[in-house]
Amino acid sequence: MESPPLFDLKTYLQSKQEQVNDELVRSLPPTSSSRIADAMRYSVMAGGKRLRPVLCLAAAEAVGGCSEDALIAAVALELIHTYSLIHDDLPAMDDDVLRRGKPTCHVAFDEATAILTGDALLTLAFQLLTSPEGTAAVPADRRLQVIHAIAAAAGYEGMIGGQMADIDSEGNRIDLSRLEQLHLMKTGALIDAAISTGAILGGGTSEQIRHLHKYAQNIGLAFQIIDDILNVEGDPALLGKAIGTDKEKKKSTYPALLGLEESRKLAADRVKEALQALEYFDKKAGPLRAVAQYVINRKC
């Protein structure tokens, strides 16, 4: 199976992350124009792997399209991801004080500002996706299709539903299939949307999109399993947040249900399946292959 050397991935990730960060800076309101503008910028530009944007751009390239056409969607996905972190960190939710090595939004500002900042980022995502400048090269009906996919993935049947189920499950032991369902909604749906919208904007065929959907489902779960593992044995300095919090909150996680060893094996199986789904593609899917390896080897 083809896989580019590690150096290539690093360069690729850096270049895409820069592209996304530049566009994020352009898309956010100017600093110091208001408290909400400052809070939006604080949270979005606090770092982060930009995994969803990179997957979106890489998917556009994998189907033979131009990643430029997917850039606004990539940015919108990161805004939605950031809003979800801000709200998840609130005292009424996970009550986390550290994120990406910095005080969370409600700690750096205050709770009301954090709620409104999350709302503003979610709203800005849809404003950008419909901007007359944005992806004007893409036909309007395809843009509507992309917005619909992102909204569905982020909504009550996807990310928000998963977060609700996650909170409900605290203190209750749930079984493996329920845990998988929860994570397919909470993390998987938006990762899937990142990849499918990249493919749609890149002009992918329905057959290509079907294969990428299989890749996405597997990558999403592998990502979450590793997340759970890192919460047990990760390095807080590298992670930029505390570890052991899942156990404290009595959360059902893969390590809690299966143990660390079995969880690692499950993540490796998922990555293997993700790579198999990419066999349909030529070397343009190289970045997606490399990201699959990265997901399982990551330390943060």
Place this chain on the structure above:
Amino acid sequence: MESPPLFDLKTYLQSKQEQVNDELVRSLPPTSSSRIADAMRYSVMAGGKRLRPVLCLAAAEAVGGCSEDALIAAVALELIHTYSLIHDDLPAMDDDVLRRGKPTCHVAFDEATAILTGDALLTLAFQLLTSPEGTAAVPADRRLQVIHAIAAAAGYEGMIGGQMADIDSEGNRIDLSRLEQLHLMKTGALIDAAISTGAILGGGTSEQIRHLHKYAQNIGLAFQIIDDILNVEGDPALLGKAIGTDKEKKKSTYPALLGLEESRKLAADRVKEALQALEYFDKKAGPLRAVAQYVINRKC
């Protein structure tokens, strides 16, 4: 100036409210499918005047279009309005326990559920606006334009920015022009978006939209001034919420800055200007004319 008799407006409002309520019920997730589904339905179907949806449908008719084409936008606007109320009512924001005569979302459920329910309603609005079923009769580029207008009005430059400024102003006396600016953002922007998107979806000309924008700005401010007045001297039983809360929170309001008499005069002037902006239209703007009268005479 033409103005339909009161009975007509009542019948018109009832018929439009029913149309909107039926579509809202269809658009929400089924009851008891999850806690978030129940909370979404609880807050959206708790009553309410459906002012923004009615304005949206009436604007489509005023420009000679079909209100059916604006129905999904009308529903989306009400979802966004409801989400904003749920988040505004949170303990970290206005900390209100009663809304439309019922316990607020975080009281009926809990704070985490209320945050996620607001998020879910905002997201669902954009999912509906891009639904393949929705307004399929409307060209895709016009739909993108409508979503953009709604997102901009609901975002950090509009409703959310206004809410942030409103919280910041608590305990600080602000002057009249700052208060007007705040309300143009907090309440005015979404009312303006309701009317302009109705006009766009109804196929209005830019000249028609320009006149309706003037109507919208004035109606929005009149609505807010009356809101402030009702918070002083309204009937809590009719309003479905406590009065006197603005004074308790030392909020800058029109009555606080101008007194009740002068505030009433200002609202009447605004309604007069709104009606003047409608002189450009024929009798199809009858409902918008009647709504202007309703705004100033309302008791709840």
